[in-house]
Amino acid sequence: MTDCCxxxxCVVDDHVSIGSGTRIWHFSHIQSGAVIGSDCSFGQNVYIASRVRIGNGVRIQNNVSVYEGVELEDHVFCGPSCVFTNVLTPRSRYPRRAAAYARTLVKEGASIGANATVLCGHTIGRHALIAAGAVVTCDVGDHALMSGIPARQTGWVCECGTILPDTLRCPECGRQYQPSGTGLKEVQP
Structure with a gap:
């Protein structure tokens, strides 16, 4: 943990790896075994569980808990009070152990809006955008715009964050996309 703020x-347990340039603000807790990349920013009251992996350039806003089983790739944005789960059938009397945690992967550049909920066991694709308050109950394709309860795809989003028109050409940065599998891929000029 060199060159980080x-x-x-904050409480940072033993055996935590934090990359250079990362900033962790008031009242946060990072548990043993967590791996956090460089140039990240965690707001107030962020909790990172054991064995969570977080990439470089990740932004986690206030009041977010990232539980064991969740992985955030590079440049993911987690809005204020967004929620991750790691067990589909929790019980107080019969607590689940790490082997029962369903894996959730949030791929590079994806953004999760304020107060959105991501149910465990799903993948959120590259540069996808989850609207504020949405509840994700399925896998999300690359560049998909998801909103509602449960979240449904309502459009497409450019890597720069602009909602794409039907032409799939970004009016802001000029990137052009085409359908590919369950998402979009950029067309190289």
Whole structure:
């Protein structure tokens, strides 16, 4: 943990890896075994569970808990109070162990809006955008715009974050896309 900024009110357990340039703000807790990349920013009251992997350039806003079984690739954005789960059938009397945690993968450049909920066991594709308050109950394709409860695809989003028109050419940055599998891929000029 060299060249990072950790507020004195934070609790960082032993055996945590934090990359250079990462900033962790007030009242956050990072548990043993977590791996956090470089140039990340965690807001106030962020909880990172054991064995969570977080890539480079990730932004996690206030009041977000990233539970064991969740992986965030590079440049993921987690809006304020978004929620991840890691067990589909929780019980207080019969607590689940790590082997029962369903894996959730949030791929490079995806954004999750404020107060959105991501049910465990799903993958959110590259550069996808989950609208504020949405509840994700299925896999999400690359560049998909998801909104509602449960979340449904309502459009496509460019890598730069602009909602794409029907032509799939971004009016802001000029990138052109075409359908590919369950998502979009950029067409190289």
């Amino acid at each position: 950790i507020h004195p009110t």
